Amino acid sequence: MSDIMRPATEWELKSMMTALSERSIPVEILGAGSKRGVGRPVVAPVVLTTGAMRGISLYEPAELVMSARAGTPLSQVEVELASRGQMLPFEPIDLGPMLGTGAGQQTIGAVFAANLSGSRRISAGAARDYLLGVRGVNGHAEIFKSGGRVMKNVTGYDVARGLAGSWGTLAVLSEVTFKVLPLPDDVLTLVYPDLTDDLAVEMMSLALTEPYEVSGTVHLAPALVSRLTHKTLSKEKRSVTAIRLENFTRSISYRKQRLRNALRAYGEPIELDLESSLAFWGDMRALSFFPPNGTHVWRISTAPSMAASLVASVRRHMKVEAYYDWSGGLIWLETPASADAGSADIRRAVATHGGHATLIRADETVRRTVEVFQPLGPAVDRITRGLKQAFDPMNILNPGRMYASL
Amino acid sequence: MASIALPLPDPEIVGRRESIVRDLVVLCGADAVISDEDGRRAFETDALTAYRRMPLAIVLPSTTEGVSAVLKYAKANGIKVMPRGAGTSLAGGAVPLEDSIVVGISKMNRVLEIDFHNRFARVEAGITNLAISAAVGAEDFFYAPDPSSQIACTLAGNIAMNSGGAHCLKYGVTTNNVLGVRMVTIDGEVVDIGGAHLDSEGYDLLALIVGSEGQFGIVTEATVRILRAAEGARPMMIGFESSAKAGICVARIIASGIIPVAIEFMDKPAIEVCEAFAKAGYPMNVEALLIIEVEGSEQEIADRLAYIASIAHELNPQALVVSGSPEQSAKIWKGRKSAFGAIGRISDYYCMDGTIPLAHLPHVLEQISAICAKYGLRVANIFHAGDGNLHPLVMYDANAPGEADKAEKAGAEILKLCVSVGGCLTGEHGVGLEKRDLMRVQFSEEDIAVQLRIKAVFDPDWLLNFGKVFPLDDVQAAIDKAQRARTEAPPSEAAA
DSSP, rough: OOOEEOOSSSHHHHHHHHHHTTTTTOOOSSSTTTTTTSSSOOSSSSEOOOOOOOOOEEGGGGGGEEEETTTTBHHHHHHHHHHTTEEEOOOOOOOHHHHTSOTTTTTTHHHHHOOOOTTTTHHHHHHHHHHEEEEETTTOOOEEEOOOOSSSOOSSSOOHHHHHHHSSEEEEEEEEEOOOOEEEEEEEEEEEEEOHHHHHHHHHHHTTSSSEEEEEEEEOOHHHHTTOOOTTGOOSSSOEEEEEEEOOHHHHHHHHHHHHHHHGGGGGEEEEHHHHHHHHHHHHHHHSSSSSSOOEEEEEOOOHHHHHHHHHHHHSSSSOOOEEEEEGGGEEEEOOOOOTTTTHHHHHHHHHOOOOEEEEEEOOHHHHHSSSSSSOOOOHHHHHHHHHHOOOOOOOOOSSSSSTTT | OOOOOOOOOOOOHOOOOOOHHHHHHHHHHHGGEOOOOHHHHHOOOSSSSOOOOOSSEEOOSSHHHHHHHHHHHHHHHHHHHEEEESSSSSSSTTOOOOEEEEEEEETTTOOOEEEEETTEEETTTTTBHHHHHHHHGGEEEEOOOTTTHHHHHHHHHHHHHHHHOOTTTHHOOOOGGGGEEEOOTTTOEEEEEEOSSOOOSOOHHHHHHHTTTTTSOOOEEEEEEEEEEEOEEEEEEEEESHHHHHHHHHHHHHHHHHSSSEEEEEEHHHHHHHHHOOOOOOOOOOOOOEEEESSHHHHHHHHHHHHHHHHHTTTTSSEEOOSSSHHHHHHHHHHHHHHHHHHHHHHHHEEEOEOOOGHHHHHHHHHHHHHHHTTTTTEEEEEEGGGGEEEEEEEETSSSHHHHHHHHHHHOOOOOOOEEEOOOSSSSSSSSSTGGHHHHHOOOHHHHHHHHHHHHHHTTTTOBBBSSOOOOHHHHHHHHHEEEEEESSSSHHOOO
């Protein structure tokens, strides 16, 4: 049983980190712990959670900026934003349902520490693109800040953005400041049934070459469609490919017509109105079609045009179910339970197609034996180790979570 | 001007100049090396012309391998390197040192691959910003960041400084639009980071490299995101009797849920100068002018401009003009984008680049006027209002004794003011030489230490763009500390 530290302030965090660093005691860093099962298992006698550092410290809707302490629940941030007609544009996904830790648990700090972006990534950018500033404590037990609260800031190196996606291995975030945007007035989704993976990727990419600001392009295998919580679509026995438009109602009705016309070779779409769209894209955010069922789930990032071929080449070795996001630029792959989670075949397919793969869901024993994050080339590995050393010379922050001995 | 100390040259290195030139010729060929005095003079400064130093030599490799060979040589011989794009830095980011070699990538300007399906372009980093958009324009695509110097500045320079532009309110700055880089480290190693896919594996090294002001390596190739252009775009101009009202108008537009592509602000002195230059039809009877651009179909543009006009009307604007033609739109933007040049025609000026929270605009403009009046200087203000990035242009007479120093002092006070209201020293020009000694206004000792340790990961000997970004004392202290650690620690531990 690990000791649990719950700093309530940045100063408490610093004093705890001082004690740990002076004695080189490894510490597992958690927000709410909903993503604890991602990464290589961390072996540490101490757990430190940011959950007691919570609260929104700044919100200026007219300047599109919010600051929140790292342990603030994402749900609180989103409720506050919605009350002023705003949102997190990068639509962070929720890994909780997939990992069996429950929906809606994660903290805002963890969203940035894991750089979690959803379907709107293709038009709006990733979590890291909205991160304006951070405060935190590193492995030297120093309180530091980077960035700030203004939209444009090139003062010094972009350390804040550099910490996005570092999974608590470089520093413990105490506060994050981020850009927000207005909620769209209206949403409409065009759903094209029964496209093959190839055709779906082709159509999704085509949709993005049109000037209508498509803000979501996803394609789901039939088996995943049947697991949707969406009432009508879950009854489809076929694959579905969905294209999202978000805008003022008048713009949407115009753009929808133009887009349908441009995509008419791909069949007749089903139209989802606002409410139905929100339900469907809610499913995408929660990845609710990957319930904890003993299978493994991989996340693969590649060039969209490579996506279908990459999946097909993995499929030659195992039964897989694929969910394509970002027009195919992001593949979520469900693979059967096995000792290595299909790692060898998946890594080989990624190597030949370009991109990288992360094993998001697997048993602890599997995560202990296979590389969870994409193995790095020698030059990048050297820089990565240098950065770890610069931030956390005693290697006490989430040791080994991303890579062995790092 | 010129009160910022440049590091003194190492006489031993300077004494070896001729042999260094010979070595560079062997490495890259005679036609890639500039060593005569007239040739070197063209590289002794950038757009912060008050600071200039003659470099040892300039080398302009044509390939990544050439850059690698030069950097490997520099490292082996302990010679400082000044990476250079087009030399358009307003912050002295590309001012060389007398004991440095300038390594320019301007000959590496080819488009390598355009992929509309996957929406990226792979280019050599010496390509100009505008040439990327030109290369994809026939298919109605574009590369989004649009710094005012886009006709001349290189992508490599944009990556080094994380450049922005007028339209980044909607499309983001360089860091949001670069997917991958090929970078040569000071060891001469060629590192590929990112690529055609949308996110990075492992740590976000791209985030650190973009905006590192040439201190981590030399980027020779990049993969950038290209976007499909909107069906159309049109600006409108709204003039107000006070900057306060203009600021309120911007805040109300954004709070209403509309994010225009650009919201630009000019004060009266800026309007007058830009109008004289571009004949854009700017209203002359107003104290503050907003240029607001929206995108979409004809109908969408009309709807959005009407909506913005309805917000503006509540504030009794003195002028409200919607562009009536593509020609007029071009003139409106020409006036704004040539503001620096237009002011340069009537006066020497010192261009500042702070960012402030929008709500502080009236207060900050008042204080800027007061600061400049105190020094007896005039000022014109250009403001990327949507994202709070303020460019006060402090005018002075370079021939009047002491006036340049006054401009520099006024500039420093203005930047401290920006920080004091919650903003920052630089929104898009970079720290460079100009703001180096102000870093401690914004950052604590620990904040700086964190950054210096990252620098040491890439370039522990501080050969790349030495003398910039951080106060020299802080850098020296970090170098001394690292050296002590190296001599104290057994080698095996240092390697881990």
